[in-house]
Amino acid sequence: MAVRVGVLGATGAVGQRLIELLDPHPDFEIAALTASDSSAGKQYRDVAKWRVDSPIPEDVAGMTVSATDPDEVSDDVDLIFSSLPSSVGAAVEPDFCEQGYVVSSNSSNARMADDVPLVIPEVNGDHLDLLEVQRDERGWDGALVKNPNCSTITFVPTLAALAEYGLETVHVATIQAVSGAGYDGVSSMEIIDNVIPYIGGEEEKLETESRKLLGSFDGASLELDDVEVGASCNRVPTIDGHLENIFVETTEDISPEEAAEAMRAYPSLSLRSSPDQLIEVFDAPDRPQPRLDRHVGNGMAIAAGGIRESTFGLQYNCLAHNTIRGAAGASVLNGELLLENGYL
Numbered sequence: 270m271a272v273r274v275g276v277l278g279a280t281g282a283v284g285q286r287l288i289e290l291l292d293p294h295p296d297f298e299i300a301a302l303t304a305s306d307s308s309a310g311k312q313y314r315d316v317a318k319w320r321v322d323s324p325i326p327e328d329v330a331g332m333t334v335s336a337t338d339p340d341e342v343s344d345d346v347d348l349i350f351s352s353l354p355s356s357v358g359a360a361v362e363p364d365f366c367e368q369g370y371v372v373s374s375n376s377s378n379a380r381m382a383d384d385v386p387l388v389i390p391e392v393n394g395d396h397l398d399l400l401e402v403q404r405d406e407r408g409w410d411g412a413l414v415k416n417p418n419c420s421t422i423t424f425v426p427t428l429a430a431l432a433e434y435g436l437e438t439v440h441v442a443t444i445q446a447v448s449g450a451g452y453d454g455v456s457s458m459e460i461i462d463n464v465i466p467y468i469g470g471e472e473e474k475l476e477t478e479s480r481k482l483l484g485s486f487d488g489a490s491l492e493l494d495d496v497e498v499g500a501s502c503n504r505v506p507t508i509d510g511h512l513e514n515i516f517v518e519t520t521e522d523i524s525p526e527e528a529a530e531a532m533r534a535y536p537s538l539s540l541r542s543s544p545d546q547l548i549e550v551f552d553a554p555d556r557p558q559p560r561l562d563r564h565v566g567n568g569m570a571i572a573a574g575g576i577r578e579s580t581f582g583l584q585y586n587c588l589a590h591n592t593i594r595g596a597a598g599a600s601v602l603n604g605e606l607l608l609e610n611g612y613l
């Protein structure tokens with residue numbers, strides 16, 4: 270029987286992607302949708318300005334949106350996907366967990382909390398067992414698991430693939446699509462014919478979340494990885510797909526050929542939404558590109574290319590679809606991992 274799921278922030282950019290992925294999902298059944306008080310009580314089709322390429326699913330379009338409050342969501346919902354602004358997530362996600370809901374969240378609140386697993390299943394699925402510590406400490410029947418920021422998800426799998434060479438320092442410059450800011454995030458007057466070399470709070474997220482994801486969990490506590498990460502983030506007028514320029518210094522020398530081989534060999538998983546190949550490496554030096562390559566692995570894979578030696582060790586570019594692999598798809602994958610590991 271399918272697990273009944275709810276979507277918090279269902280009308281937003283990530284919420285719509287969640288609906289697109291969850292509606293045909295064989296293991297999950299959409300049973301509740303929430304948004305702000307101004308959308309509550311109305312039919313989904315009337316409050317969601319549907320912008321996803323595929324048509325709005327008819328059965329979801331007719332559902333009534335609730336206020337984002339656990340008392341407004343039916344008790345028979347087992348799993349909550351959260352795509353709320355982080356200030357709202359910080360206020361309400363603990364209430365859902367306290368009332369017994371398992372929450373797989375995109376929002377940035379609590380990502381770095383000691384007892385909250387921040388998970389990319391292919392990289393650190395074992396960190397999910399931090400939920401036992403979380404339940405002991407917080408006394409929750411429910412649970413809170415986070416996926417990382419969309420730009421963090423884009424480069425961390427490539428670092429994980431290179432980790433055996435000893436990661437020392439990483440510099441990352443991002444070239445991020447407008448959908449990453451949400452539907453009301455950047456005005457057209459700001460972004461058309463422009464590049465904005467600042468995204469509030471983003472650089473710190475890349476620098477800290479990457480060390481948590483690559484860190485080690487001993488069953489009781491989590492130790493951050495020693496790698497030093499420096500980030501610089503830029504918003505550009507592409508719609509979807511974050512491209513990143515990476516420079517990595519490793520303890521052991523690594524040739525571009527070895528790096529490509531390590532990335533190609535890095536394993537995917539057999540969860541329903543896992544891509545067959547997690548990291549697709551292009552040989553052409555001008556790939557990956559957002560418009561051409563954001564849909565690799567149905568938007569769930571990472572594209573890499575332009576691998577070469579540089580003055581600062583190894584250099585390459587990588588790309589991921591920010592609202593699929595970087596957000597909604599990441600949460601769904603964590604939901605599948607929660608299901609596989611018996612947390613639902």
Ligand SMILES: NC(=O)c1ccc[n+]([C@@H]2O[C@H](COP(=O)([O-])OP(=O)(O)OC[C@H]3O[C@@H](n4cnc5c(N)ncnc54)[C@H](OP(=O)(O)O)[C@@H]3O)[C@@H](O)[C@H]2O)c1
Pocket residue numbers: 277278279280281282283284303304305306307308309316337352353354355357375376377417418419448449450451452453591592595596
């Ligand atoms: N976009 C991305 O690529 C991306 C990637 C990774 C993570 N994230 C994170 O995911 C979260 C959602 O991002 P988004 O891009 O989907 O944002 P968005 O398009 O602005 O959508 C926000 C959603 O939250 C609801 N909401 C706003 N204020 C609320 C309140 N006070 N109470 C309850 N619901 C409220 C909105 O409902 P109404 O329609 O009723 O206002 C809408 O459903 C953010 O935390 C973001 O940082 C986004």
